[in-house]
Amino acid sequence: MNFGGNAALDLAAERAEQEREAGIAAASRSLRTPGTIECEDCPNDIPRERRIALPSATRCIVCQTKFEKARR
Numbered sequence: 001m002n003f004g005g006n007a008a009l010d011l012a013a014e015r016a017e018q019e020r021e022a023g024i025a026a027a028s029r030s031l032r033t034p035g036t037i038e039c040e041d042c043p044n045d046i047p048r049e050r051r052i053a054l055p056s057a058t059r060c061i062v063c064q065t066k067f068e069k070a071r072r
């Protein structure tokens with residue numbers, strides 16, 4: 001029996017699988033966050049619930065409120 005060749009194949013297959021999973025993870029990360037995680041006006045993160053309710057949000061609630069008041 002020759003296990004040497006099979007071991008090399010298994011390693012290559014494993015590496016390809018890891019690369020595939022990394023690609024899927026990166027793709028699903030970008031899908032889950034169409035807006036931004038961090039508020040564009042302050043260093044705070046936009047709360048997860050807000051990003052779910054408004055996926056295009058780029059500001060936290062405080063900054064969005066200020067932004068809307070400033071526009072009026």
Ligand SMILES: [Zn+2]
Pocket residue numbers: 039040041042043044059060061062063064
């Ligand atoms: Zn903010």
